[in-house]
Amino acid sequence: MPLLEYDALGVTLPGTARPILDGIDLHVGAGEVVALVGESGSGKSVTARAALGLFPAGADITGQVRVAGTGLVGADAASLRDVRTNRAAMIYQDPRAALNPVRRVGDFLTEPLRLAHGWSRNRAAARAAELLAAVGLPDPGRHLNQYPHELSGGMLQRVVIAAALTTEPRLLLCDEPTTALDVSTQAEILAVLGRLQRERGLGLLLITHDIELAAAVSDRIHVMYAGRIVEAAPVADLFAAPRHPYTAGLLGSSPPLHGPLARLTPIPGAPMGLLESAPGCAFAPRCHFAEPGRCDQSPPPPERHGPAEVACHRTAELTAPAANAPAPAAFHASGKEDS
Amino acid sequence: MTTDPTPALLQVSGLRKTYRTGGAEVVAVDDLSFTLRPGAALGIVGESGSGKTTTARMLIGLERPDAGRILVQGEPLADFVRGRAARLARAKAVQIVFQDPYLSLDARMGIGATIDGALRLHGLRDPAARAARVRELLAQVGLGDREAAALPRHLSGGQRQRAAIARALAVEPAVLVLDEAVSALDVSVQAQVLNLLSDIRRDTGIGLVFVSHDLAVVRYVCDEALVLYRGRTLEHRPVAELLAAPRDPYTRLLLASVPRPGWDPDSISSRRRSLDPKGLPA
Ligand SMILES: Nc1ncnc2c1ncn2[C@@H]1O[C@H](COP(=O)(O)OP(=O)(O)OP(=O)(O)O)[C@@H](O)[C@H]1O
């Protein structure tokens, strides 16, 4: 049984033109790192929060999301509490927002243990110090007595990770955990997460808008666009041969650090908001390969293509080496220039 | 002494800035010197707290250096302080675009009106000429009449940042400073702005000072890069050379930190520790 499993999860808010999430299928097993990649507003955070049974107020929910077998859609209070305190923990982008600025780091770490688990102050403090050491903070005793403003962003994110570990969850939901940090600090935080995942067999859902980062650390990548997963594939496959035009567009949007430097081929336009909708493929207004009369008729369902699952009407012909299809090279550098 | 046929847009020498916080003194920028020629683009890279924003703020006169000198087209920046004419002259010398475009746009005004106001302030009196120039500036950053009428909050993040760039270009500054101006943008939109910056470089003689912690982005926009570490300049070289053969161990660490397939964050973490054994983990 996977640690985390989404089964056709849909989330719709009244008064919007399209669902926030539509047919999300995804699973994370023990010891696995699965990345969810997409641009802002695509639905990554809503997906992550659903794994704690947190849904936008007033939203209509369809499908199911299970953590260690417990369904969270329609769950009772006891199962929600069990999942949130024992099974899964979330790490957010902004560690400063997660901590109360006038409470000491030690209070932040020990309170859940004392309140939810009834531990004594000393036992909780010992455990907190142990966890701070586990996330690579050199002087746990001192850090327990410090206030958030005395720590750098990277140190605070370690504190947040330590806090997430207090109740020994098997599943970590990491929502852009390094977006607010510089690259070398990002590497340090990922080293910590990677070590925890290996040593404790944790499952990680890593949410990021950085497809290169996702590729560097995860086993599988799911690419999300306008509330749907448009491509899911093992990392190597997705990088070597993206099968969805949006994935190819994302890859063509980041300048390379080494090798030839060609002009970037940005995806034109901007991602679709909640008040916009398209009768067919949501990416069609920005897609170089959109075919009128076909792509704008019905949303493409996810289909298996080799090792990948892709939701695009034209994947078969676009990735086939046939003569009448666009050359793969052209596809992989897809996207028309923005006006 | 030979005379240089093309005077430098910016000549920065011996710049230093310290802050005093809670009794301790932080040297934010220490002995920084560089020269920016017409049409050149200098990237300033470094980890958080290395002094990038402090440098940017000194270049636009928002922060007063403790020591050192900034010459813009041969004139000391410090002279552009008092009086309306002097302030306008400084605005014409150096403009800045921040990570947050709201800082340079008026939230209550259409972006066209904001740019129109900047042109009026700089003495373009004829309304018809201003309207034409607003349209031209917005077209240059890929925005049209519909966006010109829109309030900043009704634009997408990338459109807002392009509007902020158009606003900065309106006064035809000699130098444009960009402080993490593309960092908050989605990659697809970031790519649009990066292409815009390379077009601006190609089409105008403007000099760019481009602050970023993203080396790949710096490579795309700039021809030279300067690596800052705790306020000190570790290396300042052509970007291509810097990336191909980084000299300083810290520059090598910065390069290794960029995620890529087969990436090993553990080794980066321990290398960082060995470069700075007494430092706390960031
Ligand atoms: N107004 C201020 N008062 C006190 N210290 C300051 C002030 N502004 C900056 N500093 C300190 O100066 C140093 C350089 O800061 P600066 O903002 O220039 O860094 P940066 O390179 O722009 O970092 P980032 O990548 O996080 O934006 C840091 O140690 C910072 O804490």
Ligand SMILES: Nc1ncnc2c1ncn2[C@@H]1O[C@H](COP(=O)(O)OP(=O)(O)O)[C@@H](O)[C@H]1O
């Ligand atoms: N609680 C909420 N109420 C209403 N709308 C929401 C709520 N949470 C998210 N949304 C909307 O749902 C969409 C997806 O949001 P989110 O998951 O936060 O995107 P991402 O994390 O990919 O940037 C956005 O349009 C966002 O504004």
Ligand code: SF4
């Ligand atoms: S379905 Fe059509 S519009 Fe959508 S991504 Fe595929 S080719 Fe493009």
Ligand SMILES: [Mg+2]
């Ligand atoms: Mg989010």
Ligand SMILES: [Mg+2]
């Ligand atoms: Mg800064």
